Amino acid sequence: MPHTPRRSLILGALGAPLLSAPALAQAWMPSRTVRIVVPIAPGGANDIIARLMAERLQPILGQTVVVENRPGAGGNIGAQSVIQAEKDGHTWLLTSANVLTANTYLYGNRMPFVPLRDFTPVTRVGIGTLLWVVNAQRPWRTFQEQIEFARRNPGRVTMGSSGTGTISHLFFERVKRQTNADMTHVPYRGGGPAIQDLISGNIDMMFDVMPALLPHVREGRFRALAVGSAGRVDYVPEIANVPSMGELLPGSGIDALNWWCVVAATGTPEPAIATMHGAIARVLAMEEVRTRLLGLTIQPMPDATPAAFGEFWRSQVPVWRELVEASGAVAE
Secondary structure: OOOOOOHHHHHHHHHOOOOOOHHHHOOOOOOEEEEEOOOOOOHHHHHHHHHHHHHHHHHHHHHOOEEEOOOHHHHHHHHHHHHHHOOOOHHHHHEEEEEEEOOHHHHHHHHHOOOHHEEEEEOOOEEEEEEEEEEOOOOOHHHHHHHHHHHHHOOOOOEEEEOOHHHHHHHHHHHHHHHHOOOOOEOOOOOOHHHHHHOOHHHHHHHHHHHHHHHHHHHHEEEEEEEEOOOOOOOHHHHHHHHOOHOOOOOOOOOEEEEEEEEEEEEOOHHHHHHHHHHHHHHHHHHHHHHHHHHHHOEOOOOOOOOHHHHHHHHHHHHHHHHHHHHHOOOO
């Protein structure tokens, strides 16, 4: 997963083709309430992004846009509900990379759908990386100090994640292999419970997406020791000086980038795909939206066309397959 500098990402967002109001008026438009299904519980990054977008899509699409949370089975339940819905452009899935890539290998023959067959690409919405944090009461001041402690005390360091096979778990396992540090993975049913246990000191650390962790760093409950990307996250002041995996583990190739996107069930009319793509691009070009997303450590990233997103998506499947297979993770 190559790291892409912030400047090029923002230029990409601004350069994406936008549908003007007259163009949208002549294109397909929804005739009733539009649903954006989020396959995780409320409060996570997917949910935050979906609600931010839904509010601003309403005046563009001329219909109410609602966010529907349908968590379960690593995102598969919500995703499958979109596949089973009427394919008329009124139901969309906003998800992160796992559901469309990793789940195929985590669930094996229990996977209820084939992502590249059963979904049609619309666009990415944004990308972001992970943050390696410890409870602020723990003694480790640097990533290296914690890793050395873990090597001297096998199994003592506990890392909470939002579940087996999540991006958090997969990249944690990769760091463990790279550093030869024996740390214990503690999976939770969602990031919220893991964060609460980290606050209370029941676990030592998390390595997860930033939007949920950064507020606790800002308030002094967590200490950030590393970012998961190859380069530093210089656009977030509170962590601009936190070292990256490229610095801490040079040559490892670790570049933990997550991406969020919108897809539709295969069979959704192409004019509806084009309308939603253009509407999302317009929302992501809004200064207030870009500012809000960057404040959440998510870089706006609309693709120029649905086909361009599809090409990127296909290129990511082997990357996530390798992560899953190397981790040995199997979905429960």
